[in-house]
Amino acid sequence: MYLDDYGRKWFKGNLHTHTTVSDGSRSPDEVAATYRAAGFDFLAFTDHWNPSKTSMQDGLLLLPGCEYDVGTSVVDGIYHIISIGAQHPEKIIRSSSLTPQNILDAIHEASGYAILAHPSWSLNQPAEILKLHGVDASEVFNSVSNVPWNGCRADSSVILDTVAALGMPLPMVASDDSHFYTGEECTNFIWLQADELNFDAIMDALKKGRFYASQGPKMAVEWDGSTMKVHCSPAKYVVFYTNMVYSAKRVAKGPGITQAEYQPGAQETFLRAEVIDEQGRKAWASPVILNL
Template sequence: MVTLFEEGKRFYKGNLHMHTTNTDGRLSPQDAVQRYADAGYDFICITDHWKRTTVPDYSGSMLVLPGIEVDYFLASQVIHIVGINVDESILDTVDRKWGPQRGIDAILAAGGLAVLAHPMWSLNTTETICSFKRLTAAEIFNSVSRPPWNGDRADATGLLDMAAANGTVLNTIAVDDAHFYNGDECHSFIRLQADELTPAAVMDALKRGAYYATQGPELIQVSFDGDTVSVDCAPAKRILFHSNRPYAADRCWEGEGITHATYKVRRDWCESFVRVIVEDKNGLRAWANPIVVPYE
């Protein structure tokens, strides 16, 4: 039996993509940190463009990780990579001229984790996504990549399904990518199970995929017994099961306040992964990390 979460273990709330006045954000590092602390977040990562921002004078209980966002321009798309919890060496080892894969590798060499940022906003193709190596996750929802701040390309579920169908199954996070702090902040986040609220524990949980992405709906457990995926959640309106096959029975469960659903994997249809999505009555979603279907 595969279970995504440890029973009884605490979830911490965090945002892993945001900007400050060190680059193109509207709030100072201190004010941005305080905005999330006041909203009840347990941890954040400041990811200014090509800069590593720290807030040494912050003395609150929220964990603040130093990060970076690097970007690269291709003919028909842009590539943005977020580095989580990088050390100072990152500033000497990333350069736009070297391309995105070397950016990923530089983030890892600086002790960080690399995340593909807003792939739908960036118009990334499945071929591009599948070409990257050693990504920790991709952003399945990016709050600022929608009106009134952008066109409507915040949700990358379909694109990441296509990448998974082509062999690149990535864990997923939901983030704000806050710039304006007039509604693009404190909306999309992850709930992460860690042994304690320290950089090392958070990084370990991210590596293990011990979290889920959400805009508010709560997942209790997602499990897989080898044949059937089961979901338990807080009361929801809809529970969805995505895979690499366009149609399958029981892919969509709907009801008033439903808290449980199951989906039997179709190996005869060569299903290779299952992604669970929970939607509440307000249309807000939670996404579990995808389950890879084994074949023996």
């Protein structure tokens, strides 16, 4: 947890973790201890098709979580969807006729929050994502979708920028999807602004989008309808992304910059900011839709 310049609390959490309950290599207690030692405030065990329960363990809030999946071929679409905070087990029957929309609907019926997992790893197509209703957020970065555990498809920002440019600006989370605990754990997470560390406060902040994704850098974004201002921990670059493939003023350059701003033009339809520090670690703020 850290306090920002206004005295507000930001809690650190990972919303995608596997344990020995499915195909993870560490037990739930071992995983909780690993994240607690790394300064995490909340965590969700999202074992495949095994919903977990909420609890508070030595100051670490565990949120209910589960990872559901459908599809085995890119032609038909492969979707992995994370459920967070469901009030009861989602009513999802594993079958060949199951669709990603069925999963999203069941998560919401259980009052859960639905996150599209690793769209780049899944080779999700923007046009197919646009057909879905009720995707509450998407992973912009997934630790384990990277070498040495996978090919280099950890970063989904190109897919999400395309989806945002086509009218669906999805809030962005970064997650570990930890399975092996050989270096992918505790590296990608969200900072979430809430007054208290409990189930209701964290779920409320999540559903209201009061978070940003990070690998370490901290950032705060102000948007007044014409200018986006970013305040951040010392950065090498602050990059502003929009639907425009080129913008001369897109990148603010360091070293050590702690603020940057961008005024989008009339042709720009969405805007988001990304911070990159000297070690190459990133933080991502979610896109906002522009009505200029």
